[in-house]
Amino acid sequence: MEVTTEKRSQDVEKSAYPRISSDLTPVNFGPSHPTMHGALRVMLGLDGETIVEAIPEIGYLHRCFEKMSEHRTYHQVIPFSDRLNYASPGMNNVGYAMAVEKLLGIEIPKRAQYIRVLLCELSRISDHCLCLGPQLVDLGALTVYWYLFQVREKMYDLIEPLCGARMMTSYTRIGGVAEDIPDGWIDRAREMIKTSKPLLEDVQGLLNKNRIFIDRTRWIGAISPEDAISYGFTGPCLRAAGVPYDVRKAYPYYDYDRFEFDIPLGDNGDTFDRYMVRMKEMYQSIRIVEQVLENLPDGPIMIDDPKLTLPPKENVYNEIEGLIHHFKIIIDGIRPPAGEVYSYTEAANGELGFYIVSDGSGQPYRIKVRPPCYAVYQAYGELIKGHLIADAVAILSSMNIVAGELDR
Amino acid sequence: MVLEYIIMIVKALVAPIAVVCCVPIEVWLERRGSGFIQDRPGPNRIPIFGRRNAGLIQPVADVVKLFLKEDIIPANVNRTLFLLAPFLVVFVAFTTFAVIPYGDVLEIGGMTIPLQVADVNFGLLYIFALASFSVYGVLLAGWSSNNKYSLMGGLRCSAQMISYEIAMGLSVIGILMVFETLRLNEIARAQGNLLFGFLPAWGVVLQPLGFILFLVAAFAETNRTPFDLPEADSEIVAGYHLEYSSIKFAMFFMAEYMAMVVASGVIVTLFFGGWQIPWLPTATLVAAVGPIVTALLQIAAFAAKLFFFLWFFVWVRWTVPRFRYDQLMGLGWKVMLPLALLNIFVTGIILLLIG
Numbered sequence: 176m177e178v179t180t181e182k183r184s185q186d187v188e189k190s191a192y193p194r195i196s197s198d199l200t201p202v203n204f205g206p207s208h209p210t211m212h213g214a215l216r217v218m219l220g221l222d223g224e225t226i227v228e229a230i231p232e233i234g235y236l237h238r239c240f241e242k243m244s245e246h247r248t249y250h251q252v253i254p255f256s257d258r259l260n261y262a263s264p265g266m267n268n269v270g271y272a273m274a275v276e277k278l279l280g281i282e283i284p285k286r287a288q289y290i291r292v293l294l295c296e297l298s299r300i301s302d303h304c305l306c307l308g309p310q311l312v313d314l315g316a317l318t319v320y321w322y323l324f325q326v327r328e329k330m331y332d333l334i335e336p337l338c339g340a341r342m343m344t345s346y347t348r349i350g351g352v353a354e355d356i357p358d359g360w361i362d363r364a365r366e367m368i369k370t371s372k373p374l375l376e377d378v379q380g381l382l383n384k385n386r387i388f389i390d391r392t393r394w395i396g397a398i399s400p401e402d403a404i405s406y407g408f409t410g411p412c413l414r415a416a417g418v419p420y421d422v423r424k425a426y427p428y429y430d431y432d433r434f435e436f437d438i439p440l441g442d443n444g445d446t447f448d449r450y451m452v453r454m455k456e457m458y459q460s461i462r463i464v465e466q467v468l469e470n471l472p473d474g475p476i477m478i479d480d481p482k483l484t485l486p487p488k489e490n491v492y493n494e495i496e497g498l499i500h501h502f503k504i505i506i507d508g509i510r511p512p513a514g515e516v517y518s519y520t521e522a523a524n525g526e527l528g529f530y531i532v533s534d535g536s537g538q539p540y541r542i543k544v545r546p547p548c549y550a551v552y553q554a555y556g557e558l559i560k561g562h563l564i565a566d567a568v569a570i571l572s573s574m575n576i577v578a579g580e581l582d583r
Numbered sequence: 584m585v586l587e588y589i590i591m592i593v594k595a596l597v598a599p600i601a602v603v604c605c606v607p608i609e610v611w612l613e614r615r616g617s618g619f620i621q622d623r624p625g626p627n628r629i630p631i632f633g634r635r636n637a638g639l640i641q642p643v644a645d646v647v648k649l650f651l652k653e654d655i656i657p658a659n660v661n662r663t664l665f666l667l668a669p670f671l672v673v674f675v676a677f678t679t680f681a682v683i684p685y686g687d688v689l690e691i692g693g694m695t696i697p698l699q700v701a702d703v704n705f706g707l708l709y710i711f712a713l714a715s716f717s718v719y720g721v722l723l724a725g726w727s728s729n730n731k732y733s734l735m736g737g738l739r740c741s742a743q744m745i746s747y748e749i750a751m752g753l754s755v756i757g758i759l760m761v762f763e764t765l766r767l768n769e770i771a772r773a774q775g776n777l778l779f780g781f782l783p784a785w786g787v788v789l790q791p792l793g794f795i796l797f798l799v800a801a802f803a804e805t806n807r808t809p810f811d812l813p814e815a816d817s818e819i820v821a822g823y824h825l826e827y828s829s830i831k832f833a834m835f836f837m838a839e840y841m842a843m844v845v846a847s848g849v850i851v852t853l854f855f856g857g858w859q860i861p862w863l864p865t866a867t868l869v870a871a872v873g874p875i876v877t878a879l880l881q882i883a884a885f886a887a888k889l890f891f892f893l894w895f896f897v898w899v900r901w902t903v904p905r906f907r908y909d910q911l912m913g914l915g916w917k918v919m920l921p922l923a924l925l926n927i928f929v930t931g932i933i934l935l936l937i938g
Contacts, residue, residue, distance in 0.1 A: 202731050210817045224735065224908055313817040315808055315905025321621035387809055387904050565818045565907045
């Protein structure tokens with residue numbers, strides 16, 4: 176018994192895995208811990224309650240998204256993309272579909288673009304609610320969680336009639352969206368958006384000037400703009416550090432350059448700024464949604480290309496062309512030309528990139544996802560050093576690390 | 584003589600039972616209160632014979648559930664201390680209420696019955712002594728569990744309780760200076776006087792700063808949000824009672840709620856006139872409605888005030904976030920302690936000037 180233990184410890188000594196210094200208290204923070212959102216693990220070296228060393232480890236939620244995609248048609252990857260950032264699946268659908276469309280070199284109809292923008296912004300609001308709510312629970316403020324979840328529920332009430340599902344939307348298709356907006360949806364959306372604002376005001380009223388909240392978040396996990404850029408931060412975490420980078424403004428897609436909205440910025444890149452940026456972004460998303468609802472164009476929701484879109488059912492049953500197209504798309508899938516493409520959108524967490532290599536067949540040769548929180552999480556171990564355990568929790572949840580997206 | 588003993592035994596039984604009975608009500612109040620604050624129903628139905636009962640049976644169902652759970656004692660715990668700790672905590676919670684008066688002295692049939700279990704002349708000291716004792720239960724629970732999170736919870740708790748006990752002890756010195764007694768019943772009785780002819784001379788009027796300090800310290804002593812660091816579930820999972828399951832966990836749970844009842848009782852007694860009904864002294868009431876009804880009315884007044892503070896504990900818990908460990912210590916030592924000393928100083932000067 177002793178021999179094996181000794182041998183095992185020797186093996187561990189020899190391994191390249193970083194270890195906590197022996198004069199510190201090692202604490203396994205996660206993967207089974209109430210605040211390790213999803214399944215993250217950080218090995219902490221504690222001196223009292225101060226974190227001296229921190230070794231984050233990822234991979235507990237690895238689901239082989241990229242490898243599985245290589246054995247599916249392009250359409251079959253869309254449901255997988257739901258599961259990346261499960262807090263805002265609609266945006267992953269949009270990001271993926273956009274990448275494939277870029278590979279195909281097609282532009283989708285205006286109405287489909289606007290519906291995608293709607294889906295994105297509603298998902299952004301729901302994602303920010305899901306980030307801020309649990310963040311504040313981690314800080315011990317449970318009530319605001321319920322207020323934020325009411326907002327999130329309203330967003331789901333809108334997404335559900337649109338996509339047929341609350342969470343796993345799978346709404347986009349290559350070349351458009353699956354269904355048109357149902358009757359009466361627009362009025363309902365206006366109503367929901369209007370009733371969301373007072374809830375957000377309530378949350379801000381409870382927190383923005385709350386001394387305990389400010390003390391818990393100001394200068395906690397602060398990161399300089401230079402560091403944030405060199406770590407590859409994007410999204411709210413980068414904007415909280417004061418860098419005005421937003422893909423929607425910098426490289427506009429889907430008429431984002433026509434909508435009026437601001438990019439909220441923070442000053443210090445700390446937890447409080449990340450909270451404020453997310454909070455303000457929800458208002459900007461509401462602005463965008465209002466403009467989209469105002470200017471929603473008429474027209475088709477799918478491009479008219481038999482090689483890409485499934486033919487209507489009566490054609491499948493009555494015409495040989497329709498039957499053949501249906502058969503080819505179902506069995507072989509769509510066939511983009513050989514080549515590679517990198518397409519990026521502004522997801523709720525930051526820049527969500529899809530790198531797709533096609534060999535001309537019906538299945539992607541390689542899909543590589545650039546999840547925003549992968550870059551953000553790199554900095555986590557450094558940011559929590561010197562802070563207390565309570566701060567580590569606050570910082571983690573303010574970064575909005577979604578394990579489904581991180582580990583893929 | 585026998586009758587006196589019987590009365591004594593009845594009182595000794597009634598008070599702890601009343602405190603224990605407050606626990607399910609408080610649990611219900613907390614759940615429904617949090618639901619009310621958070622815009623959701625909360626547990627509003629436990630159907631028995633087709634009646635919803637407004638969810639009042641929920642705490643009972645909780646207790647039954649906890650009783651039926653498997654009682655796990657982890658392998659590497661210090662068994663003696665692990666088993667002792669919950670009993671210590673509950674013992675303290677039970678016994679502290681003994682000195683809190685819930686009514687004036689009842690004079691009936693030639694007998695004088697003080698409506699409190701033990702009318703001792705060191706009442707306030709007794710409360711503080713027992714409150715410090717409860718640190719042992721928590722510390723032992725944290726240490727004996729052989730778990731780092733538990734240990735951290737135990738350490739946080741003991742540091743917090745000892746720090747805030749100092750502020751708490753100093754904040755009531757003003758009350759002692761004003762009322763010149765440690766006997767809680769006399770403190771309550773003295774608050775029946777009127778100030779300037781119309782204002783009840785409650786402790787909160789005479790000692791506003793002392794009241795605020797005591798209230799904050801009471802939150803810290805009972806480990807309630809914003810001072811619930813010892814069991815901060817998002818940081819150290821569940822703190823000192825992490826390894827406890829089944830009824831042993833329930834004992835910690837009950838002790839927390841009983842501590843809240845006791846803390847509310849002390850706040851009411853020291854600062855809100857205890858059993859006093861404002862502008863209606865005992866003599867007037869007895870002359871009007873007789874001694875028994877008077878006693879019942881006073882108990883009701885005490886209970887009403889008690890439940891207001893129980894609700895206040897719930898209200899605060901669901902409104903504010905949690906402190907951080909070092910901020911908590913900073914508040915205790917750097918803000919509350921100097922303020923408590925200042926309170927004593929100012930009280931002393933005013934008393935000297937009034938003569």
